[in-house]
Amino acid sequence: MTGIRRLAEEDRLSGATVAGGFVFLAGQVADDATLDAEGQTADILRQVDALLAEAGTDKRALLQVQVVLADIKDAPAMNRAWDAWLDPAAKPARMTIQAPLVNPAWRVEITGIALAPAGGRAA
Structure with missing residues (x-):
């Protein structure tokens, strides 16, 4: 299919399209699930920055973000x-x-939609 660029492809999904x-952005989870909610969030946001950079943009282009917490009590830390x-x-x-997350050690999952760079049609 043309017009779609897939980034950080894994077995079941792409990290972003x-x-x-x-x-x-696909749902991003922490690389280190032993971190607390604040640490996991920081790790995820680092991944978001990297994916957006690979797409040619940055966090200022984010339009919408969805945060899923395994426990809403982690909201202040997140x-x-x-x-x-x-x-x-x-x-x-x-x-x-x-909402429950697939891995019980994950405290946070984040996904979102950003504007692609001007003329940023998929290669």
Whole structure:
């Protein structure tokens, strides 16, 4: 299929896809599941930065973010990492929910949609 660029491909999914002027992030989870919710969030946001950079853009282009917490009580810890990472001049729309995650050690999963760079049609 043309017009779609797939980034960070794994066995079952791509870490992100670029198509139609947008970057669609797969649900990102921490590489180190032993970290607390704040640490996992910081790790995930590092991954988001890397995927967006690979797509030719950055966090300022995020339009919408969805945060899933295994336990909603982790919201303050997640928000500490989020607030440290966030560009206050480019806040995306965001929702946060509680839901079980596939690996019980994961505390946080984050996905989102960003604008692709101008003329950023998939290669």
